[in-house]
Amino acid sequence: MLFPVLHKLASLMGYELTKRRRSQLRAPIPPGSKLYVGCGEDRREGYCYSDIRPLPHVQLACKAWEVSQFCQGLGEIYxxxxxxxxxxxEVKLALQDxxxxxxxxxxxxxxxxxxxFVIAQWQQAEWTGEPFADRYSDACWGFAGLFGWQRECDPTxxxxxQSYWDVHKSGFTGESMRYFLTQAGFEDIEIQFDRFTDKQIARRKIHPNASDDCHLIATARKRQGALEATNRHNQSVASAA
Known part of the structure; x- marks a missing residue:
């Protein structure tokens, strides 16, 4: 690839190159659409797609907190x-956006x-032999839940x-997710949990006691009249000034 060559030349001159992706709306996303943010390679029927990478099926290539610069009046963000x-x-900015x-x-x-759930799984991990050799062990899966799979993380x-990815930088419980959504202005917040199936537990060798509530699912709404309330607030601030 060209980047390593340019990077080496820049290093010889005392500089370091940085990759930057340009945000772009590659296909129209009409008001009322359902937008899948951070879709990666995944697809869901009935959704438009947004990801930081300009993959072939992605209509909006941008950072998670830049959606409103390109889309307005969306029916759902997933x-x-x-x-x-x-x-x-970034979490706070994305939710506000x-x-x-x-x-x-x-x-x-x-x-x-x-x-x-992830903490419970991590605490129940067995640290003997090669705990990271088995992808589905409590040690390996718990580490990934806490810190991500950390792909392409070669320090050399x-x-x-710029290359490493799939690294976790934040974590959420039901209480913290509710807090962040509330702070972003959302209402009608519902927090639910999902679990691994018995088949998944057997295949992944996950401790049964740590299998409940592994996935956190939050839904919330932007209330009706939110725009009018925001305009009134802005007008009052301007009048006070």
Whole structure:
């Protein structure tokens, strides 16, 4: 690839190259659409797609907190196991941005690992032999739940600081997710949990006592009249000034 060559030349001159992706709306996303943010390679029927990577099926290539710059009046924003890959500041900004991008009454649906489950799994891990040799062991799976799978994390790679991915930077319990959604302006917040099936438990060798509530699923809505309330607030602030 060209980047390693350019990186080496820049290093010889005392510089370091940084990869940057340009945000772009690659296909129209009409108001009322359901948008899958952080879709990656995944697809869901009836959804438009947004990801930081310009994959072939992605209509909107942008950061998670830039959606409202390209879309307004969305009916739903869906995110599956993406929010934990953001820093705390990025999480707050993304939720605020999604609230702005949604139509009044629009829904956000977020799925993330349940941090309480992940901690329990990590604490029950057995640290003998080669615990990371088995992908589905409590040790390996618990580590991934806490810190991500950390793909392409070779510290010796010339573009190491730009190449590694699938790293967790945040974690959520039901209480913390409710808090962040409330702070972003959402209402009608519901928190649910899902579990591994018995077949998944057997295949992944997960401790049965740690199998409940492994996935946290949060839904919330942007209330009707939110725009009017925001305008009134802005007008009052302007009048006071």
């Amino acid at each position: 995110s599956r196991h993406m929010l934990e890959h953001l820093t705390l500041g 999604w609230h702005k991008a949604l139509a009044e009454g629009g829904q956000v649906r977020i799925e993330v690992p349940n941090l309480a 790679a010339p573009d190491y600081n």
